[in-house]
Amino acid sequence: MTSASVDAPPRCTTSHTRARETARKLTVEAIGTFFLVFTVCFAVAHGNPLAPLAIGAVLAVMIYAGGHISGGHYNPAVTLGALVRGRIELPVAIGYWCAQVIAGVVAGVVARALLGASPASLHPTGHDLTAALVVELLFTFALVYVVLNVATSKDHPQNSFYGLAIGGTVAAGALAVGPISGGVFNPAVLLGGMTMGMFGAITLLYLIVQIAGGVIAGLAFRYLNPGDK
Template identity: 65%
Template sequence: MRKYVVEFIGTFFLVLTVGAAVLGRVALAPLAIGAVLMTMVYAGGHISGGHYNPAVTFAVLVRGRIGRTDAVAYWAAQVAAGFLAALVAKWLVNPGPVKALSPTGRGLWAAMVAEALFTFALAYVVLNVATSDDHADNSFYGLAIGFTVAAGAFAVGGISGGAFNPSVALGAATMGLFAWAKIWLWLIATLVGGGVAGLAYRYVASPAAADAALPSSRV
């Protein structure tokens, strides 16, 4: 249960920061989002693995470092936290009318590819810096994970909204930032990106690292 609580807390503050920064039109929103993810990963990584993202949990499941029961519980905690954080962020900022992002035509495919690619990058980084025995007890994992999200948000935020996370996408839709009619775009793209990252890690990692049992600390 401690792991699920940590996942709820970390995801809550990630989505809260996304909402407050974007609704408040903060100029350096991607940096704030990457920073809060970094700090929450450092805060809870030793307990739950610091996923805070259903796509990352899916990647870790494909990689074989978390069981199905835990994965489902992680997803429940992450989604619930995302919805609650979205409501709190909208109440705090109290923005005026918000135009929901609703890609169409070529923009829809561009958004899907952008979300899939940077979710892949995020999950691939997590697997390599936080689940590999080659990097056991390193001190840079939170920084690497946070800056991957910041880089993605700066690079393609204007194309796809820069969610890279189903919980963030659902929270954004709850806040009116993403169109509910297109929510499938973000859900499919991010889960595909996470799943492919898990498969890629299994291929490139050494057999011993890929098949290792679930550790007691970061997953």
């Protein structure tokens, strides 16, 4: 019997460890996404002028809380960008997407039950819809681009500012274009908000540009950082 065969861990133990690690990551993604969407629903429903700051802050603290476990995506577009960038494998990305979407919808259901009434829903049409789609594309790209550069780049190992940078991007986007599109930049927020009644059916078109924004950001990172695999 060789030393390699003695030292090799049992296959069942390795599989169990991987399954447990994946479960930890999905749980963190679900928790972070839930509190992000829950905060969005309540801040917007109450018409709080500081809503963008509250949303950016909760995203930042949840990233600091869970980033060391799952990466702190809390956004299917971010996970897609990480997939294109080569930071995450497809099976894990699918798990992230499921956890994020389910958590977002649950947050919307809970928020609607607690509030008792949903705010007026957003139904952009015509030029307003075109403008909303453009700004959603731009700021989803900006958000994913920032995440990939501050949280996954080998040029920023063990940095301590990534949460503030990411939360700040969301807050800036919400302040800048919130009146145009609602400042969504996140499919989980969109679906959770629709569950609560914040967004009308036409805003499902946001999903197209949010997906595009995530893909473009991933490709941009690979182009700008060819040596960072």
